[in-house]
Amino acid sequence: MSVNDIKHVDGGAQLEHRAALEIPADERVGPRLKLLRERRGLSQRELARRAGVTNASVSQIEQDRVSPSVASLRKLAGALGVSLAEFFASQHGPPPSPFQSAAELLEIGSGGVSLKLVGGAMSARTLQMLREHYEAGADTGPTMLQHAGEECGLILRGAIEVTVGAEVRVLREGDAFYFASTTPHRFRNLGDAPCELVTASTPATF
DNA sequence: AACAGCATTTGATTGAAAGG
């Protein structure tokens, strides 16, 4: 490619300025966004769709060609499952403590699905572990989940219907699953009691 | 070679300041 690490052409004075200031890569939003996106196995298009922005915006933001508005960045951070504060907070500083109380687990679910992330403050996590809670009737949605990596889980309480590809099964307390996340999958609580489980997956997609 | 899936660039539009 004709691309060096220097960008100019039609870039305008603002960008040359930024390059001249030599802001470290891990303090710029572009590389940060890209890292968070790729860690989740999302394409620019998929992230853009979830965040309600265009794929071009994502591309330009990731390259630091533009400095996104707070509104756009908030939408993108939300689509990645982090708040704006967490988006920036994860850029620097070591993790405060190896321990977390139950209340400190980072909630990244919505609706009737609660997903509590262990070690959410770790900036370079490669492991993902979640405590999941499905209210009666809760569902990950008719659009099957599909992403890179593999995941497994253990049901602690209640029952849940798990769909993996063509296979469907209701799992109960003590039952478990393990599958490649590239296979379309879905979780539904068909019962009238909440279901609780612990899952782990890799790479860390949240 | 043709295709698919992705990233990047292009050109136009929008909106928000700055200056009369």
Next chain:
DNA sequence: CCTTTCAATCAAATGCTGTT
């Protein structure tokens, strides 16, 4: 108030890379 300017954003076009 109107005009100018400039950055952010968008849809669409283009470019890149790996696969069949």
